[in-house]
Amino acid sequence: MTTNTSKSFNGVLKRARGLPIHALVSATYYHCIALFLKRGEDTLKWENDAVSRFVPKVMIMLGNREAAARNLCRPVQINRTEFSCYDDKNIAYCVLLTDDQCSCSCHSMILYHVPCAHMIASLASIRCSYEPLISDFYTISSYKNTYSGSFHGIPDSTG
Ligand SMILES: [Zn+2]
Known part of the structure; x- marks a missing residue:
């Protein structure tokens, strides 16, 4: 319905534009990790505040x-x-x-x-x-489930 998601993702890639593909993928990957961690922390704060069951x-x-x-x-x-x-x-x-x-x-x-x-x-x-x-x-529980995925470090391919 909107292009907000693609615009947001484009904002992420804008900084990585011009990088080699490996660095571009790494930058995107680590940005996603930071996003999931931030939103996971938001969820914990909302649960502790207990204002509503909705975001x-x-x-x-x-x-x-x-x-x-x-x-x-x-x-x-x-x-x-x-x-x-x-x-x-x-x-x-x-x-x-x-x-x-x-x-x-x-x-x-x-x-x-x-x-x-x-x-x-x-x-x-x-x-x-x-x-x-x-x-x-x-x-809040659906939001929490959305961002409950876990990521793992990527070993250096040259080592
Ligand atoms: Zn109406």
Whole structure:
């Protein structure tokens, strides 16, 4: 969806550009190790802080969406599982909340696996939490598993 990952990786390679291939691969390898160590340390800090079971970046995103949800008009409940939610430009969004499907016509849930402001407002109108809708991909334990891989030193090929 974005080129952020490739741009980030390009930033790593920018410093190694012009090096022989062995040095280029080594620089990339050791950069990955440093990244995994840093993110592993971040995970330990988040676990010790015990603020949330989700990573801080998602908590910030959800805070912004909660604020946006508070600025929406009160959603209109169409039936037991459907809501119409209007934004400040009077654009209607259809929110569907069933046991097996939670969606919104803004498609944010499909793209990010995090409830949008329309879903948060709809759930708030029936006094339900949106937290069960947040993907487990964003939990600190998933993040920890992602960066739990181990690396090993590479012996010098000339020795
Ligand atoms: Zn939406």
